[in-house]
Structures are given as structure tokens and as C-alpha cells.
Amino acid sequence: MIRSLPYSKTYGLSFKLYIILYFTFLFAPLLVTCVLAFNDSQFPSLPWKGFTFEWFTGNLPERVGIFHDQINLDSIWVSVRVAFFVTLLSVSVGTCGAFLFEQEDFRFKPVLYFLMLAPLVIPGVILGISILMFSTVLGIHFEETWKLDVGLFRPGFWLVVLGQFSFIATLVTLVVSARLRKFDRTLEEAALNLGANRFEVIWYITLKFLRPAILGSAAVAYLMSFENFNTTLFLVGSEATLPINLYLQVRDGSTPVINAISFLLIVGTSLAALANLYFSRKETQ
Amino acid sequence: MKRQTRWGLFLFITPVLLWLFLLIVLPHIDLLIMSFRTENDSGDMMWSVSNYLNFFHEPIYWLTFVRTAIYSVLVTLLTFIIALPVAFYITKVVAPRFQGFLTLLLLLPFWVSELVRVYGWMILLRESGVFNHFLLKLGILNKPIEMLYNDATMVLGLVYTSMLFMVVPLLSVMESLDNSLIEAAYDLGANMWTILFRIIIPHATPGIVSGSIVVFMLTLGNYLTPNLIGGKNSLWFTEQIYNQFIASFNWNQGAAFGFLLLFLSSIAVWLGLKLTKQSLRKVVQ
Numbered sequence: 001m002i003r004s005l006p007y008s009k010t011y012g013l014s015f016k017l018y019i020i021l022y023f024t025f026l027f028a029p030l031l032v033t034c035v036l037a038f039n040d041s042q043f044p045s046l047p048w049k050g051f052t053f054e055w056f057t058g059n060l061p062e063r064v065g066i067f068h069d070q071i072n073l074d075s076i077w078v079s080v081r082v083a084f085f086v087t088l089l090s091v092s093v094g095t096c097g098a099f100l101f102e103q104e105d106f107r108f109k110p111v112l113y114f115l116m117l118a119p120l121v122i123p124g125v126i127l128g129i130s131i132l133m134f135s136t137v138l139g140i141h142f143e144e145t146w147k148l149d150v151g152l153f154r155p156g157f158w159l160v161v162l163g164q165f166s167f168i169a170t171l172v173t174l175v176v177s178a179r180l181r182k183f184d185r186t187l188e189e190a191a192l193n194l195g196a197n198r199f200e201v202i203w204y205i206t207l208k209f210l211r212p213a214i215l216g217s218a219a220v221a222y223l224m225s226f227e228n229f230n231t232t233l234f235l236v237g238s239e240a241t242l243p244i245n246l247y248l249q250v251r252d253g254s255t256p257v258i259n260a261i262s263f264l265l266i267v268g269t270s271l272a273a274l275a276n277l278y279f280s281r282k283e284t285q
Numbered sequence: 286m287k288r289q290t291r292w293g294l295f296l297f298i299t300p301v302l303l304w305l306f307l308l309i310v311l312p313h314i315d316l317l318i319m320s321f322r323t324e325n326d327s328g329d330m331m332w333s334v335s336n337y338l339n340f341f342h343e344p345i346y347w348l349t350f351v352r353t354a355i356y357s358v359l360v361t362l363l364t365f366i367i368a369l370p371v372a373f374y375i376t377k378v379v380a381p382r383f384q385g386f387l388t389l390l391l392l393l394p395f396w397v398s399e400l401v402r403v404y405g406w407m408i409l410l411r412e413s414g415v416f417n418h419f420l421l422k423l424g425i426l427n428k429p430i431e432m433l434y435n436d437a438t439m440v441l442g443l444v445y446t447s448m449l450f451m452v453v454p455l456l457s458v459m460e461s462l463d464n465s466l467i468e469a470a471y472d473l474g475a476n477m478w479t480i481l482f483r484i485i486i487p488h489a490t491p492g493i494v495s496g497s498i499v500v501f502m503l504t505l506g507n508y509l510t511p512n513l514i515g516g517k518n519s520l521w522f523t524e525q526i527y528n529q530f531i532a533s534f535n536w537n538q539g540a541a542f543g544f545l546l547l548f549l550s551s552i553a554v555w556l557g558l559k560l561t562k563q564s565l566r567k568v569v570q
Contacts, residue, residue, distance in 0.1 A: 002377040002464055005471050019374050022367070025445070026394050029405025032415050036408060044408050046418040093300045100297040115305045121498075121554050122309075123506025125523045126547050129530060129539060130312035133319055166308035198293050227398040229509055230523075234530065243400050250404050250513060259408075262401040269396040277389065 030266055037259035044256045055260040066260045075245035076261075079226050082160055082241055086225035089165045091218050094172025095210070099202070101173070102180045119167035124230030131163050132234045156237030163235045164225045171224070172217040179213035180206070212280065219276050223269065313547075320541035336541035346525060346542075353522040354549060356436075357504040360443045361497050364451045367444065368496070372455035373485070377464070388456065395449035403513050406442055407433060410514075439515035446510055447503050451496040458492030459485075490561055498557045502550050522546055 036044045040052040042062070052058075058065035066072055101113055119127065132155065139153030152158050183206060191201045207214075229243045236244050242261075249258055323333045340346045375387050394402065409415050410432040417429040432438060462485065470480050486493070511521035526546065529539030 002467055005468060015370070015374055015378060018370060022371055023390065026391070026448075029402055029409055029445075030394055030397060032409055033401065033405040036415075043413065045413045046415055093304050096297045096300045097304075100294075100301055104294045104297060106294060106298070112301070112305070115309060116301070118309055121502060121550065122313075123502060123523075123546060123550055125506050125508060125526060126316075126543050127312075129526065129543050130316040131308060132530075133536060133540065134312035134315040137315055162308060166304070169304055223396065227400075229398075229400060230506060233508065233527070243398060246400050246404075247509065247513075250400070250407070254404070254408070258404060262404060265401055266397050269398075270393055273393060273396040274389075 033259055033262045034266060037256060037263040039256065041256070044254055044259045055256040064257065066257055066264070069257055072242075072245065072257065072261060075240050075242045078157070078239045079242040082157065082164065083222045083225040085161045086164045086168055087218050087221045089161070090169040090172045090221045091214060093165075094169045094217065094221075095176050095207075095214060097169065097173035098176035098180050098210075099206075102177050116170055116173060119170045122167070124167070124228070125234070127166055128163055128231040128234030131159065131166065131231075135159055154237065155235050157239055159235040159237070160232050160241065163231045164228050167231070168221045168224055172221055175217040175220075176210060176213050179210055183209050216276065216280055219272065223272065316540050316543055319537055320544045322537050324537075336538050337545075339538060340541060340545065345520075349520040349525055350522050350545065350549075352520065353505060356440065356443075357501050360440055360447065360504045361501045363440070363444050364447055364500050365493065365497060368448060368451040368455055369489075372452060372459045376456060376459040376462075377467075391452060391456075392449065399446050399509055402446060403442055403510055406438070406445065407514060410438060433514050436515070439511050442510040442514045443504050443507060446507070447500040450499040450503060454492040454496040454499075455489060458489045462488045494557050494561045498554050501553050501557075505546065505550050505553075 033044075036046075037055055038051050038053070039046075039048055040050040040054070041047075054060075054063050054065055056065045057067055059068045097116060101109070101116070135153040139150060142148045142150050142153065187205055187209075188201050191205055192198075196204070227243060228241075229247065232241055232244055240248070246258060246261065249255075320336055321332055321334065322330050323335045325331050340350075371391070375384060375391070379387060407414070411417075412429045412431045412433075414432070416432065417426065420426040421429060466484055466488075467480055470484055475483070506523060508521070508523040508527065512524060515521060522542070523546070526539050526542045529535050529542060
């Protein structure tokens, strides 16, 4: 049963076995991907033909490692830039949202709150197509009425940024709101009494208090943007992000270069996750 | 003071309104309008319900829709059955000092991009994959079999990708379950199943509902997993939407499909909340 109650040996053992199986299920695909990134073979499969770094550093015609693979490097750079702008936008608008829903009162607040939650329950594919259609309609309208050709309305970098921002901002709003709810508002009143105006109060006091939540949600926003596929698929132009680029390669057959990229992603995200956890633990202590 | 509050409200509400109206509300209104427009014989656009009629007349469309819905329910159910013992073990059975470590281990794979995880399953299960290699070595098989591109693998992949969203709410809801309730039931002679169905599941209902809603929604809107490991005859409704948009370039038909998918996912969320008498606001928190 539970720790404090007696239970039979078979119960304990079978439970343990189940958990071991579960973790094997969880990690097997990731481990195999990582191991095969170092296999000295043209295909990401067994048998093991020896250890090599060539899928990272190689620069031979038949074996181009990731550090020399221009197409993949370009797509990583696109993803880095997209994620940067998505994080910047989501964190600023999400923090405004948190202040709006926690500290302000206005008519239709429940309606707006419901709208803010909506992106959570709209499938990413639908967000992608609706934004694609709307921007195209706007683009046609601008061109016909004002003879303006606005690049923003065509699939491409900025449309991807906007599409990802549209649902990541909800997440930031929720995380920052949760922290803002714990804020002791008498601190604000004290500052106001001492002659600060509202913006000084927000800048010097409330935002300082919100910092861990803002940094934490920025990290999650960055990662979500970096890995987004569904919404991006419909909005992407000629500059493919890393997930889109990988998808195209995986669909048309695979080489160990994909394993090498996956290895870097797995190691990178795990380190980011651990760092995030470490700092959030430190903050709560 | 009063003036300043109004300025604060204005400052916070402007970016939020821009975000929600330009990226959520207007695009979805546009999606709805487009789904009721169609081209007549002379090439002009006109109002019609023919996009929706097409859906009901072509068995391939509505069969895919029903198939997607049924498989999503199945995936949600399987995810729940697999995740419940794991959450129970980590919160109630394992020694407290391993709790943090196991939770961390549980969350780690989900920081990694979905594409990498699906790719991992591909190199495990395909004809030249790692599984086949070992089965051949052990003499269980005498020629490799293709384990990818069927419905069972697709369900496996979908369960794997959405596991996190079931485990996390279950963990938090189990954490709040008072051990003494289980102890009392045990002392009064209840067996394991009675405790499971009369105490654990009723207590865990909020977590089960929020987990199920998210898993169902994400499975319904998934494109990567069915597309990469489901193969040609395992149709998924998001693939139909993609085909209408990108391959056939029939945006009006695609908009109708998109709206149907949005409708199904909203109904599921609404039903889940109604059945358990919860509000969306409570579930997301």
C-alpha cells in the first residue's frame, strides 16, 4: 500500500518492476538517439562500428558533421532568433496581462480573462491556420486599398514569431499572475505614502518581487518557442526553424547528423532544465 | 491618484487587447467566415455551406475525423492508466529521499523537443532499427519486421509524447491526498481496489480531469507523431487540414475542417468541465 502500511513482497516487487519498465520506456528512445550519434556508420542504426566524433566535426563530402552543415546551422540560428523575439514579446505582454488581471478592475474583465485562457485550449494547428488566413486577408486588403506590400503579412520570420507569441503569452500571464497574487500590497501603499508614483512603485518594488517568476517563465517561453512545431508549420516561409528543418530531413530518410543535433538538443535542454530547477529551488528557500 | 490608476489600466490593457484581438479573436472570426465561403462556377466567392457538406459527403473526411476522435480518447485513457501507478508510487510508496530525484527524472525527457522523441522511436522500431537488431541477434526473429507505420505504434508514440501532461497534475493531486485516509480505510478492512476506487480516484478527480483535457486536446491536434510514425494509411485529421492548405490550396475547405476540429476540442473541454463541475479557471491553476 503506502509507506506507513504493511504490504506483501510481491506487491512491492511488482510495483518496483513497473516503475523500472516505465523509466526504460521514458528514456530508451533518447538514450539510443544519443548513443547512435557516435556510431562510425553511415546510418543511425546498429551494429556498432566504433566510436567517432565525425558526425559533429567531420567535413568530408560523404560525412558532413553538424558543425559544418550549413543548412542545419542556419535553421538553428533562425530558431535562436525566433525564440529570442517570442520570449521578449511574451514576457512583456504577459507581465502586463498579469498586472491587468490581478491589480486592475474594469468592465468585461471575466470575458477578457476567458479570452486570455483560450489559446490554451485551441490546438496549435488551428492557431497556425487562422493567423495565416487572417494575415493573408490583411495583406490583400492593404495591397488593394493603399498599394502597400507589407512583408509582415506573408509567411515568414515575423509571422512565426507572432504565431508562437499568441499562445506562449498566456503561459507567461498565468505564471506571473500566480506570483503577483502572493505580493503583499501594503508594500505598495507604503511606497505611495512615501511619495512614489504608481510607475515607480511597479518598477522599484513589484517588478523586483516578480523577478523569479519572470525569469522562470522567460526560460520556459524560450524553450517552447525553440521546440514549437504545430503552429510554426503553417507560418514558416523560406527561413525554416530547426524543428521544421529536422522534420523535413527525418521524413525523407535520416543520417546520423540528426542524431548529433538531437544529442546537442537533449544535453542542452537537460542542462537548462536542471539550471531552471536549481534556481527556482534556491528562490523558494 | 484616481487619474494615475486609469493610466495604469490603459497601459496594461492596450498590449493585452492588441494581442487577444489581433492574434486570437479576429483570426478565428476570419476562419469562421472563410469556412462559409466557396467559389462558384464563374470563379467568384459566395456564401455557402458546401465546405461542411463536403465533409459529410466524403466518407474519407468524416471517417478520419471519427477515427482521430476515437484514437484520442484511447490515448487519453491509456495515458491515465499508465500514469496513475507512477504518480502513486512516487508520492506514496517510495522512500521520501528518492522522491525529488524520481520526479526530476520523470520530467526531464519532456523538456526535449517532441521531434527528437519521435525520432528516437523511429530508430528504435524501424526495419533496420535497434529492436530488430537485438531480436535477430537473439534468434527470436529470422528476418527483420517493420514495426513502424501502423496504428499501434502511432498510439504508443502519442501516449509517449503526452505522458507529461497527465503525470504532472496527478503528482500534484496525489501529494495533497492525506495518508491517514488510506490508513483508515485499510484498518477498516478495505482491500486495494476499494481504496483505489473509493478514495484515491475520487480525491484525484480534479487532476485526472485537467490531465485528460490537456492530453486529449494535444493528441487531437498532434501532427508530427501520426505523420512520422503512423504511415500512409493511418490518417489523422490534422493531416487533412494540412493537405487542404498546403497541397490542394483549398483554404476555404481547410478552414471548415479547422473549425470542426476546434469545435470537437472545445466540446471535449466543456464536457470534461461540466461532468466534474469545475471551472476552466480552476483547472489551469
